[in-house]
Amino acid sequence: MFKVLRLVGVGVFVSCLGITNGFAGKPVPKSPTADLYLAPSTSQCSGLTEVTGIYQDGKGTYLPSDSVQWATGGGANGIDLRITPLCSVPRNLNVLLPAAASTVLGGPFETCRGMGALLKIPDLQGAQTGVVGIPSLAPEYPKANSVYYYFFADSNHDGTFDTGYNLVWQSGIYLTRTEYSDRTVYDLTTDLTSPNAELIQGVGNGGTSKGVFCVPLRLMVTRLK
Numbered sequence: 001m002f003k004v005l006r007l008v009g010v011g012v013f014v015s016c017l018g019i020t021n022g023f024a025g026k027p028v029p030k031s032p033t034a035d036l037y038l039a040p041s042t043s044q045c046s047g048l049t050e051v052t053g054i055y056q057d058g059k060g061t062y063l064p065s066d067s068v069q070w071a072t073g074g075g076a077n078g079i080d081l082r083i084t085p086l087c088s089v090p091r092n093l094n095v096l097l098p099a100a101a102s103t104v105l106g107g108p109f110e111t112c113r114g115m116g117a118l119l120k121i122p123d124l125q126g127a128q129t130g131v132v133g134i135p136s137l138a139p140e141y142p143k144a145n146s147v148y149y150y151f152f153a154d155s156n157h158d159g160t161f162d163t164g165y166n167l168v169w170q171s172g173i174y175l176t177r178t179e180y181s182d183r184t185v186y187d188l189t190t191d192l193t194s195p196n197a198e199l200i201q202g203v204g205n206g207g208t209s210k211g212v213f214c215v216p217l218r219l220m221v222t223r224l225k
Helices: 099-105
Strands: 032-035 053-055 067-072 079-084 094-096 118-121 130-132 147-153 163-169 173-179 183-189 196-201 208-214 218-224
Touching: 032 067, 032 079, 099 208
Parallel strands: none
Antiparallel strands: 032 218, 053 094, 067 079, 079 118, 118 147, 130 173, 147 163, 163 196, 173 183, 183 218, 196 208
16 A cells, blocks of 8 residues: 655645646545655754744645646656645645845745745656756746745735745755656755755746845655556
8 A cells, every 4th residue: 555655854845737636645646745844954054043944744645725736847858846735724835934035025925825836846757866957047037947936925014915936946956766666756855956045036037036045945756656
């Protein structure tokens, strides 16, 4: 019987578009599951008072309102992993940013489905062991083939999440792909690339860099065969 793998101290998630694979309990064949765990307990980021990262509940099961999907992208093999979390406690994503990044945002930010918060790993389904994601640089960022987290902030403190941001890991994220008889496991971590992510204000093409911040990320995804 298939059991979702769990790694202590590891984070994971996935996103939307394409075929929806929302489920609770055992996932259906060929569907992806993802668990966001706490970022590494020993942070790579100096000067932090708390662990920085993006994590979920570690159970590998999702309600219909959650979105953990393969989605058609624009890269080499065209199948991205995208995660859009449900807006309920304790299933929403918790994004812990360094104080300097929070100051730049100027107000609270939304981390779940309400405004379409999304974590995307490009071209993951067919990717082999190595780095996934390419830099998203000015003036054309955010690029679709970057590892990024997309969200909205209430920068004006008026109760409306109306300012879009992308947190982009410009060095990509290192993937270790392992094949089993019944599943493929994708273990991704910035431990082997860089935990630094660029905060870009703006949605669509273009945008304005608001600085680079240390945000370590670890993610494990399982795909049933």
